[in-house]
Each structure stands twice: as structure tokens, then as C-alpha cells.
Amino acid sequence: MSFIHGITHLQLDILKEIGNIGAGNAATALSRLLNKKVDMKVPDVRTVSFDEMMEMAGGSETVVAIVFFRIEGEAPGSMFFLLPLKQASSFISQLTGEETSCEEQPVYSELASSALKELGNILAGSYLTALSDFTNLNIYPSIPYMAIDMAGAVISQGLIEISHAADYAIVINTALKEENGNDMNHINGQFYLIPDPDSFEIIFQSLGAIENGS
Amino acid sequence: MAVELSHIVKVGIADMDIVESPGSIRTSGLGSCVGVVIYDPNKEIAGLAHVMLPDSSLSKGKTINLAKYADTAVPGLLNLLLEAGAYPGFLKAKIAGGAQMFQFSSGNELLRIGPRNVQAVKQQLERLKIPIMSEDTGGNSGRTIEFNPKLGIMNIRTVNKGVTDI
Numbered sequence: 001m002s003f004i005h006g007i008t009h010l011q012l013d014i015l016k017e018i019g020n021i022g023a024g025n026a027a028t029a030l031s032r033l034l035n036k037k038v039d040m041k042v043p044d045v046r047t048v049s050f051d052e053m054m055e056m057a058g059g060s061e062t063v064v065a066i067v068f069f070r071i072e073g074e075a076p077g078s079m080f081f082l083l084p085l086k087q088a089s090s091f092i093s094q095l096t097g098e099e100t101s102c103e104e105q106p107v108y109s110e111l112a113s114s115a116l117k118e119l120g121n122i123l124a125g126s127y128l129t130a131l132s133d134f135t136n137l138n139i140y141p142s143i144p145y146m147a148i149d150m151a152g153a154v155i156s157q158g159l160i161e162i163s164h165a166a167d168y169a170i171v172i173n174t175a176l177k178e179e180n181g182n183d184m185n186h187i188n189g190q191f192y193l194i195p196d197p198d199s200f201e202i203i204f205q206s207l208g209a210i211e212n213g214s
Numbered sequence: 215m216a217v218e219l220s221h222i223v224k225v226g227i228a229d230m231d232i233v234e235s236p237g238s239i240r241t242s243g244l245g246s247c248v249g250v251v252i253y254d255p256n257k258e259i260a261g262l263a264h265v266m267l268p269d270s271s272l273s274k275g276k277t278i279n280l281a282k283y284a285d286t287a288v289p290g291l292l293n294l295l296l297e298a299g300a301y302p303g304f305l306k307a308k309i310a311g312g313a314q315m316f317q318f319s320s321g322n323e324l325l326r327i328g329p330r331n332v333q334a335v336k337q338q339l340e341r342l343k344i345p346i347m348s349e350d351t352g353g354n355s356g357r358t359i360e361f362n363p364k365l366g367i368m369n370i371r372t373v374n375k376g377v378t379d380i
Contacts, residue, residue, distance in 0.1 A: 050266075051226040060227075060243030061358055063373050068316060145316035149373050152243015153356025156227055156266065157315045160246070160327050163266050163282065165274040167228060197274075 007170070011204055012045055015172050018203075019043025021134050022127035023174035023191055029126040030176060033119070034094060041175040049168045050159055056173065057082060057192075060152030067120025067146050068158055071128065073139035075202045077195035078158035079127070081120045085148070087189070088116060095119070117144045123176075127191060135206045158194065165197040222360070223262075228282035230263035232294050233363060240360040244311035246328035248284070248335050248351070251308045251361045251368060252291050252344060254300035260363035261295045263287040265311075267327070268334035284334035292342060307344045308368045308380060309335055310359050312351040328352070348380040 023040045031038040046056075054060040065088035071077040083091065092112045093099050124141045132139050147154045162169045172193040195203065220236040227247065233239040235258035241249050244264065253260035263281050270283035280290040296302060312332035332351045339346055348368070350357070355372040362369070371377050 049226075050228060054227070054243060147315050147354075149315065150243040150245075150356035150358065152227070153245030153247075153313065154315050156243065156245045156247055157327070160267070163228065164272055167279050167282070 007047075007200075011200075014204065014207055015045045015170070016043045018131055018134065019045065019172040019174045019191075019193065021130045022172075022193065023176060025126040025130035026123040026191065027176050029122050030119075033122060034178070036178055039177050041177070044173045045170065046173070047168055047170050050156070050163070053155060053159070053169060053171060053192075054152045056171070057151040057155055057190075058084075060150060062151050063149065064151050064154075065116060065146070065148045066151070066154045067117060067124070067144050068154065069120070069124050069141040069144055071139055071193075071195075072142055073132075074137040075135070075139055075195060075199035075206075076161075077193065077199050078161065079124055079141065079194070080155065080158055080190075080192040081123055082151070082190045082192070083116075088148075091119060092116060113146060117146050120144045120146065123189075123191070127193070135203055137202065137206050155192075158192075161196050162194065169194050170200070225262050225264050227264050228266045228279055230261065230281040230287060230291050230294065232259060232261040232291075232298055233361075234259050234298070235362075235364040238360050238362040240358070242358040244357045244359065245313055245315045246311070246331060248309060248311040248328075248331045249357070249359045250284075250288060250291065250335050250339075251359075252288075252295055252305055252339075253307075253361070253363050253366060254295065254304045255306065255363075255366050256304050257300055258363045259295060259298055259300045260361050261291040262359075262361060263291045265331055265335060268330045284331060284338055288335060288338035288342065292344070305344050306366075307339050307346045308348050308361070309339075309346060310350045310357055310368060310370055310380070313353050313355055313357070315354060315356065350378065350380050 027038045027040045065083045067081045069079045095115045174191045223233040223239045225241040239262045241264045248265045265287045280286040312328040358371045360369045
């Protein structure tokens with residue numbers, strides 16, 4: 001895929017804007033759900049090797065709660081929502097009143113794990129709706145898949161589609177966090193949006209950011 | 215002397231390397247990927263590949279990273295070992311990984327990649343006549359593996375099922 005080598009500044013800015021709009025919408029949704037103010041950080045767009053991707057997630061062996069979606073429709077890709085375990089447990093107790101242990105292998109009840117999936121669903125849905133409106137492309141999330149396991153083991157599954165074409169991925173990373181929430185019990189989740197290699201051209205074309213004949 | 219201490223060679227995703235005794239070789243966070251170890255118990259040399267995909271003919275890229283695909287990683291690993299002085303007749307293999315990290319109902323090929331990786335690695339080992347001494351494959355847990363060529367033992371750590379040696 002020579003295309004993702006030759007990315008321009010304008011295109012990079014577009015990808016950042018996608019992170020901005022998507023995560024901004026997701027932050028609003030989360031804020032309504034929790035009835036608290038939620039902040040988002042400035043999106044970070046990076047081309048990373050698969051190993052660097054695991055480092056971004058806190059290391060290949062770090063145990064995290066991950067909700068994974070395939071993005072389907074005109075510009076397919078993968079999307080992850082990552083929560084450190086402590087914060088996943090804290091979210092569950094805020095939403096369901098259920099206390100879960102936050103040891104390395106928490107056992108979530110069915111209610112708790114469906115609450116976590118629903119969180120992922122709401123956030124991914126609002127992220128992708130914003131992205132779809134912005135690009136005028138028809139895109140939608142698959143059903144959510146959830147796993148609590150080593151970050152490397154879970155994320156590598158989402159990199160399969162990209163790995164057919166390249167040894168690195170372009171990741172649009174945005175973090176959400178509760179306002180004033182510096183302690184570990186506040187929600188501090190991260191979105192990774194990883195478009196499939198062929199989707200970049202489609203996204204840029206729909207926004208008129210591609211030169212004809214180049 | 216630092217060289218006298220046992221060291222750990224780390225292998226990343228879609229990567230491969232070899233180690234000689236008294237060192238050991240390790241890869242972390244195997245999900246649907248498969249960790250293949252080929253070793254010569256007499257010379258105490260082992261090689262490890264972190265295989266991501268079953269078949270290099272599916273590659274859309276111009277250059278192929280040998281360690282990424284089962285059909286290129288297993289022969290590639292064999293070459294590395296032979297260059298390092300391993301004896302072909304003594305080689306044995308142990309494999310781990312190939313999990314299905316997400317529960318799903320539909321037959322999504324993307325999510326079935328784990329079992330396909332295991333199958334492809336086994337086919338290659340059989341073709342090259344390298345016997346598989348033990349394996350810990352499938353399931354739905356991530357694994358971190360470390361192989362010690364002196365002992366010929368693969369140590370496997372999972373989040374949900376603790377630590378085992380195979």
C-alpha cells in the first residue's frame with residue numbers, strides 16, 4: 001500500500017479532525033450517560049508498527065478491558081475502546097451499583113459485562129455517526145465484542161485486516177476523561193480508530209482531499 | 215561478565231529470532247497469533263516466530279515480512295537455526311496460541327483467524343518433518359510464552375488460567 005506512505009499534511013489534519021469530531025460526540029454521549037462532565041484530549045494520529053501499537057496501549061501484556069468493533073460499510077476499519085481494569089470496574093459500579101473486584105482477573109456478572117458492552121456501543125455509535133455525517137459515507141459499527149485480557153492478544157486480532165497489506169497501522173487515538181478526574185477511579189478511556197488501508201483513499205476522496213491523477 | 219548471565223531474547227509481533235543456552239526466548243500477548251518454537255535439544259538452540267497470518271499468498275504488500283506468515287515463518291525459522299549450527303535431524307517443535315479472543319455467533323472469517331493459523335503452522339511443520347512435542351492452542355485467552363532451550367520447556371502465562379509448562 002504505497003498510499004499510506006505518501007500522506008500529506010492536509011490529510012493528516014483531516015484524520016485529526018475525524019478524531020476530534022468523533023470523540024467529541026462520544027464525550028457528549030458519555031457525559032449524558034454518567035451525568036458528569038467529560039473532557040477529551042487532542043487527538044493523536046500516528047503511523048505505528050504493530051509493536052508500537054501495543055506500547056501505546058500500555059504494553060502487550062497489560063490486562064485491559066477492550067470493546068472491539070469492526071466498522072462496516074463504505075470505509076471499513078477496526079475500532080477499539082480501551083479501559084484500564086480499575087476504571088472498567090468503577091464504570092460498572094456507577095452504572096449498575098454493582099461492586100466488582102479489580103484484580104488481574106475480574107469476574108464480571110452478565111449485567112456488568114453487558115453494561116460495559118453497552119458503554120462501548122454508545123460511544124462507538126456516536127463516534128461513527130459523527131464520522132459518517134462529516135464524510136458523507138455510509139459507515140456503521142458491527143455488534144460489540146468484549147474481552148478482558150492482555151492488550152497485545154486482543155488488539156492483534158483487530159490488526160489482522162491491515163496486516164495483509166502492511167506492517168504498520170495509522171491509528172487515530174483519542175482519550176476521554178472525566179473532568180477533574182485525576183484519580184484512577186475516574187473514567188479515562190481511549191479510542192483507537194484504525195481504518196483499513198483501502199479506506200484512507202475513500203475517506204480523503206469523500207472530503208475532496210485527494211488530487212486527481214496523483 | 216554480562217555474557218555469562220542468562221538473557222531473554224524478546225520477539226515482537228510478526229517477528230522471529232533465535233537464542234542459545236543459557237538464554238531464553240519470549241514473546242508476549244499472543245492472541246489469534248501463533249508462537250512457534252523450533253529447537254535442537256542437543257545443541258540447546260531454539261528459534262521462535264510470532265506468526266500473525268496463515269498464508270503469504272494473501273499478502274497485498276510488495277515486500278513480504280517472512281515472520282508474519284505461517285508458510286514463510288516456519289521455513290525461515292528453520293534456516294536461521296541451521297545457520298546457527300542446529301542439526302536438522304534433531305529438531306523438534308512446540309507451539310502455542312491461535313486463540314479466539316472474541317465470542318461471536320456469525321462465521322466472520324476475520325475472527326476465525328486463530329484456528330487457521332494453528333492449522334497452517336502444523337502443515338508447515340509436517341511438511342518439513344519437524345515433530346510437535348507439545349502444544350497449547352485454541353481457547354479464548356491471550357498467552358505469553360517463554361522457551362528455555364536448555365530445559366526444552368515452554369512456559370505459558372495466561373490471564374485467566376494461570377501458568378503452565380509444556
